[in-house]
Each structure stands twice: as C-alpha cells, then as structure tokens.
Amino acid sequence: MSVPFSQMVTVATYVLRQKRRRRTRYPLVLMLEPLFRCNLACAGCGKIQYPAHVLKRHLTVDQCLRAVEECGAPMVSIPGGEPLMYPEIGPLVEALVARKKYVYLCTNAILLKEKLQEGLFTPSKYLSFSVHMDGLRQDHDDAVCREGVFDEAVEGIREALRRGFRVTTNTTLFDNASPMSMQMFFDEMMDLGVEGMMLSPGYSYAKAPDQEHFLRRQKTHELFSKMLSNPKRRWKFNQSPLFLQFLMGKQDFECTPWGNPTYNMFGWQRPCYLLQEGYAATFQELLDTTPWERYGRASGNEKCQDCMVHCGHEPTAVNHTFSSWRGFRDTVVATITGKP
Amino acid sequence: MTSPAPDEAADERPLEGWCPHPSEVPLPEIVDQAFDYRGDVTVLRRGADPIVGYVYNRETGGPAPFLQMFQASDGAALTVPYAEIHTIHFTGRDPAAGKSYEAWLRRKAAGAGV
Numbered sequence A: 001m002s003v004p005f006s007q008m009v010t011v012a013t014y015v016l017r018q019k020r021r022r023r024t025r026y027p028l029v030l031m032l033e034p035l036f037r038c039n040l041a042c043a044g045c046g047k048i049q050y051p052a053h054v055l056k057r058h059l060t061v062d063q064c065l066r067a068v069e070e071c072g073a074p075m076v077s078i079p080g081g082e083p084l085m086y087p088e089i090g091p092l093v094e095a096l097v098a099r100k101k102y103v104y105l106c107t108n109a110i111l112l113k114e115k116l117q118e119g120l121f122t123p124s125k126y127l128s129f130s131v132h133m134d135g136l137r138q139d140h141d142d143a144v145c146r147e148g149v150f151d152e153a154v155e156g157i158r159e160a161l162r163r164g165f166r167v168t169t170n171t172t173l174f175d176n177a178s179p180m181s182m183q184m185f186f187d188e189m190m191d192l193g194v195e196g197m198m199l200s201p202g203y204s205y206a207k208a209p210d211q212e213h214f215l216r217r218q219k220t221h222e223l224f225s226k227m228l229s230n231p232k233r234r235w236k237f238n239q240s241p242l243f244l245q246f247l248m249g250k251q252d253f254e255c256t257p258w259g260n261p262t263y264n265m266f267g268w269q270r271p272c273y274l275l276q277e278g279y280a281a282t283f284q285e286l287l288d289t290t291p292w293e294r295y296g297r298a299s300g301n302e303k304c305q306d307c308m309v310h311c312g313h314e315p316t317a318v319n320h321t322f323s324s325w326r327g328f329r330d331t332v333v334a335t336i337t338g339k340p
Numbered sequence B: 001m002t003s004p005a006p007d008e009a010a011d012e013r014p015l016e017g018w019c020p021h022p023s024e025v026p027l028p029e030i031v032d033q034a035f036d037y038r039g040d041v042t043v044l045r046r047g048a049d050p051i052v053g054y055v056y057n058r059e060t061g062g063p064a065p066f067l068q069m070f071q072a073s074d075g076a077a078l079t080v081p082y083a084e085i086h087t088i089h090f091t092g093r094d095p096a097a098g099k100s101y102e103a104w105l106r107r108k109a110a111g112a113g114v
Ligand code: SF4
Pocket: A038, A039, A040, A041, A042, A044, A045, A046, A047, A048, A080, A081, A082, A108, A132, A144
C-alpha cells in the first residue's frame, strides 16, 4: 500500500470513531461531481450523456462545501465530468485542503500541465491528482476513444510530480484487458514515479453507450488473480489490500453504497455512484429514505449481481479491517508483504 | 468525424422520438422512462404550456408524486406534479447514440478524425 501514514491514521481514527458511536452506515469518501462536462467521450462512461444545457451547468463552490460539511467524510473524490474544466476548481480544492480533507482530483490529465503552469494548485499532503489511465498507450487511447491522450496524460503526470504534487492513477478494467499488458502498465506507472495505483472493474452503466465490454464476476476474479497473484514489490496500490483480495476472489464482501455517497447538481444520488435511481435533497434524507435492502448482491437486484466496483465495495473492505482481528491481521499482512 | 450508418445509430437510440399515449402506457411508467432517458423530453401538461427539458428526478411515493426537471430554455429547476401531466414525448436527441466502443472502432478503422 502506498497511502501516506497521516492519511491512514486519519481514516483509522475516523472509522473507529464511527464504530464507537455504533453508526452502521457512515460515509468514507464523498464523490463530489461539480459538473458533467468532459473533454473526452469514453464509450464506457455513464457520466457525461446529457443535453447541452445540463452539461453547461455546474455546482457552486458553496454548494460543494455544504455537501462536504453535511456528509462529514474524511476523503473527497472529485470525479466528473472533467474537474479541471470546472471554473472554480482552484478555490474548491483550496477550501477542501483548508478543511483537512484528503482530496482525490480524478482527471484525464489533458489539461493538467496547463492548469499547473497557471499556478492553480499548491502541493499538499491533502491533495492528490488521480489520473485516469486505463492501460498502456494503445489500450488507454482505445478506452478513451481518442488517439494521443495517453501521451498527454503522461506529460501532465510528469509536470505534477516535478512540482511536488502527489499523483496516483485510476484504472478501470474491461473484459478486453490482458493481464500481461496490465503488468507492463504497472511497471510503466511506477517508472513514471506515481505514488500508487487504483484499480477497479468497470460497471455496466445504463447510460453508457458501450454495454458490451464490462467484466462479469468470474472473469473479474480470473483477471485480477492473474494480474496480482505474484505482484512485484515495487507495484504500489493506493487502495485497501482487502479490496484487491475481493477482486481476486479471496474475500467476499457485500456492497455498502452509503460508504461513497455521490453529490451532484441533481442532489444526493440513490443508491450509489453508479446507479441513478433518484435523488435526495439532503445527506440525512439519503441515509434515512433509501431502501438500502434492495441493493448489493445479496438483495438479488440484478443490477448489483456482477458489480465489484470500488465505490460500493472498498468502504466494506475498510470497514472489515476495523471490525475484527482477522480483518486487521489480513490488512497488516498484505500491507507488509505487498501481496494482496 | 464520420457518423455511423443510420441503421447502426438507430439501434442505439431506442427511446428517441417515442410519443406514448397515456391510454396505452400508464403515466408513472412514462415518467420512469423519461427519468431514465439521456436526452431532453417535452412534458405535455393539462391546460398549460408544454415544458421542454431534462427530467433528473421523480418522487413516486407520497400523496402527490412529482418529477423534477431542468428547463432547456433558461435552465430553471422545475417541479411538476404527476397530476398536471398529460403525457411526455421523447423529443430530444439521445446524447449517447453512436458513441459505443464499436462505433469508435468503426471510426478508427475508417481513419476518421477521432
Ligand atoms: S470516463 Fe472520465 S474522461 Fe472519460 S468521458 Fe467519462 S468523465 Fe470524461
């Protein structure tokens, strides 16, 4: 694992506090979507298919900060759309860092170099650029449906690292992923000098144009087992080792969708980052009125049967770490040995 | 950018142009489809002007179900009770149509600017 120690302590303290208060449903990472606009149109993306007048809208910084306060999660992930196209991204990040939130700014990095050169951000242990990288050059360009994006992203990563920023990568894997290419990709990312990598299987969004290439559960286990059963020590993953074990089929976790609640211009999204089954006006309303029993694999909901996506299952893995000695031991062993 | 052949694109926009009649499809079902739809719709109201916009939420529970939408002309956020709705027409373009992975591969193979 490559998460900085201070972040681990913050998360551990937060989770233990929730447990002491006997809160069964608590948020870990707020998924804050200030806009849906993007400068790419990846076929597997379910986030950007809206009419032009919706794509032109965005949240205000005040709306974002109200959501952050309401929810109280120690980490804030800013996906989108492309957050670097959000006109208030600099002030928003500054305000989040001032509140000591660990921020993951999820970007395709096309604009990263330019924004860094404009001096929009200041390096901080609270801020990490999480760069969308779906594999080696050709695999990535195919995944984002545009040639040349991989090279632009690499340039952005280099610039961010040169300026002293934390940089991680986030990779979504589809059924055409090859374990060997992915292992080469891990080497390449570590050579670049990123702090760590985040992996997740893709989810078959009802609103994504491409419905054909998502991984099913068994295939996910096979792919992740092949990729990670003999990991190099230099590969660092910026995520719970138990979540990686879950992807490999070594752990069985249920979804806890309230762990990564999503806020955007429509409100608090029910039930999770992936499904759009309605919106609540407040975070408390989301917690109190979402029929949670209808979601997750055990519910029988067919939309959840093959889902192994991080936003539903990584909070479960983190919760598991602090729920039993076994969970804690598994996490410590995986962290020390570097073997998920 | 090359457009996909019309038949291929049509396969990818099943709801575009749908004008259901409330005597054939129950209104709550029409609203659900509008909520799932990726493009703008036209909400035809009883005794009032139609509204064109994007339906982003609906509340079916409670004594007075309603939908919420952003009006296309001025971006206003509107709440429309089901009781005021006659039907909904799926008039806007489906923004995901023609953007599948296969469509990208076709464009790439054709050497089109991508
Ligand atoms: S996956 Fe990310 S980069 Fe690709 S279109 Fe969606 S928001 Fe943009």
